[in-house]
Amino acid sequence: MLRALAGRDGAVGVSDVARTTGLAKSTCSRILASLDDLGIVERVDEAGRYVIGSGLRALASSGAAAGSLRDLARPYLRELAGRLGESVSLGVMDGGEGLYVLQVAAPGPVQVTDWTGRRFPLHTIAAGQAFMASWTDEQVAEYAADGLAGFTDRTVTTLVGLRQKVGEVRRTGVAWTVGEFSEEITGVAAPVRDADGEPVASVSVYGPGWRFPGDGDVSEIERLVRETAERVGGLLAG
Numbered sequence: 001m002l003r004a005l006a007g008r009d010g011a012v013g014v015s016d017v018a019r020t021t022g023l024a025k026s027t028c029s030r031i032l033a034s035l036d037d038l039g040i041v042e043r044v045d046e047a048g049r050y051v052i053g054s055g056l057r058a059l060a061s062s063g064a065a066a067g068s069l070r071d072l073a074r075p076y077l078r079e080l081a082g083r084l085g086e087s088v089s090l091g092v093m094d095g096g097e098g099l100y101v102l103q104v105a106a107p108g109p110v111q112v113t114d115w116t117g118r119r120f121p122l123h124t125i126a127a128g129q130a131f132m133a134s135w136t137d138e139q140v141a142e143y144a145a146d147g148l149a150g151f152t153d154r155t156v157t158t159l160v161g162l163r164q165k166v167g168e169v170r171r172t173g174v175a176w177t178v179g180e181f182s183e184e185i186t187g188v189a190a191p192v193r194d195a196d197g198e199p200v201a202s203v204s205v206y207g208p209g210w211r212f213p214g215d216g217d218v219s220e221i222e223r224l225v226r227e228t229a230e231r232v233g234g235l236l237a238g
Contacts (some may be wrong), residue, residue, distance in 0.1 A: 001017055001021055001028065001031060001032070001075065002034075002035075002040070002041070002052065004017045004020040004021055005017070005041060005050055005051060005052050006052055007019045010049075010051075010094065010095060010099075010119055011044050011045070011049035011050060011051050011094070011099070011117060011119075012049060012050055013047065013048060013049045013050075013053070014028050014029045014032060014048055014050075014112075017050075028047070029048075030161065032050055035053070036050070036068065037051045037068070037173065038051070038053075038068075039068040039070075039071075040053050040054045042068060042069075042070050042092075042101050043123070044100075044101050044116060044117040045116060045117035046097065047117075049117060051092070051099060051101070052094075052096050053068060053069070053070075068182050069090070069121040069192075069200075069201060069235065069236070070090060070101050070102045071233045072232075072235045073090050073102065073192075073201075073203075073235070074102065076203075076228050076231050076232055077089070077090060077102065077104040077203065077228070077232075078104050078168040079096060079228075080104075080203070080205065080224060080225070080228045081105070081106055081107070081205075082107065083103045083216045083224060083237075084205055084212075084216075084221060084224065085106055085108065085209075086106045086112075086145055086205050086206065086207035086212050087103055087104065087105055087106040087111065087112050087205070087206060087207060088103070088104045088106075088203065088204065088205050088222050088228075089102060089103040089104070089115065089116075089127065089203075089204045089206070090102040090103075090192075090202070090203060090204075090232075091125075091127035091128075091189070091201060091202045091204060092199055092200070092201050092202075093122075093131055094119060095119070097119040097120060097121060097122060097128075098119065098120045098121075098122050098125055098127050098128040098202075099117075099118070099119045099120075100115045100116050100117065100118055100120075100127070101116065101117075102116060103115060106207060111207065112185060112206060112207060120181060120238075121148075121149055121151075121179075122143070122209060123143070123144075123148050123155070123162055123165075124149070124151050124155055124177070124181040125177060125180070125181050125187065125189075125204070126140070126174075126175040126176060126177040126179050126187040126188050126189035126202075126206070127175075127187070127189045127202040127204040128175075128202075129165055129166065129169055129175035129177065129189070130169060130174070130175045130189040130190055130191045130199070130202040130204075131191060131199050131202060132162075132166050132169070133166055133169035133170045133175070133191065133199075134191065134198070134199050135166070137163070140159070140162060140166055141159060143162075144159040144162055148162065151180065151182070152165040152179055152180060152181070152182065152183045153179075153183075154178060154180050154219075155180045155181070156180065156193070171181075172222065173190060173222075173226050174188055174189065174190045174222045174225055174226060175188065175189050176188050178209065179209060183209075184208055184209055184210075185206055185207070185208065185209060186206065186207065186208075186209045186212050186213065187204055187205065187206030187207075188204065188205050188206070188213075188221060188225055189202045189203060189204035189205070189225065190202065190203055190222075190225045190226045190228075190229035191229060192197075192229045192232045192233045192236075193229075193230075193236075194233065195236055200233075200236065201232070202229065203225060203228050203232060204225075205221070205225055216223055
């Protein structure tokens with residue numbers, strides 16, 4: 001069942017897992033639910049689609065108590081959303097793209113779209129650029145080799161530009177995107193690292209560009225995002 005999930009580009013539904021494995025749908029549903037409780041897989045939307053869970057590496061490398069990173073991270077993301085007044089998400093790598101597995105909505109009536117369960121090119125979102133900071137220059141070049149899709153006029157579409165962005169993330173520990181996926185959205189993200197220092201997820205804050213970051217203290221925003229990512233990463237240390 002894990003191979004059925006790992007061998008696909010996106011989130012996989014129970015019916016697809018049943019067809020791939022030859023098991024009954026009810027059996028697959030029961031096993032996937034149990035694996036979700038352990039953090040081995042993660043259910044990413046109400047339709048019942050799953051991806052390999054962020055907790056799998058933590059369980060293997062650190063012997064930490066089993067649990068879904070998504071569920072364990074939720075209170076930290078909720079706290080960050082309350083402090084900054086914007087939506088906060090947890091993203092993971094999936095099939096060479098970024099996948100949002102959890103979003104905590106901002107307080108107030110004006111909300112950004114809930115992107116839970118959706119996948120995005122890494123270079124277009126802060127969550128993805130946060131992952132890329134751990135890559136070698138060769139890996140960055142390989143990613144850009146087939147071209148970088150432009151979603152807006154501000155999307156980074158050249159290798160030189162991407163290297164500059166990644167270099168900035170390496171220097172500051174956070175990634176900013178201003179209108180790069182959507183002209184109306186500004187986001188900032190920091191990587192969540194496991195016990196070995198490897199990025200396994202990212203914490204992102206994003207909101208309408210007219211409101212975020214606004215006149216807020218950018219240095220303080222960056223500090224809070226980095227701190228939250230570190231606290232979530234601490235859950236993987238066991």
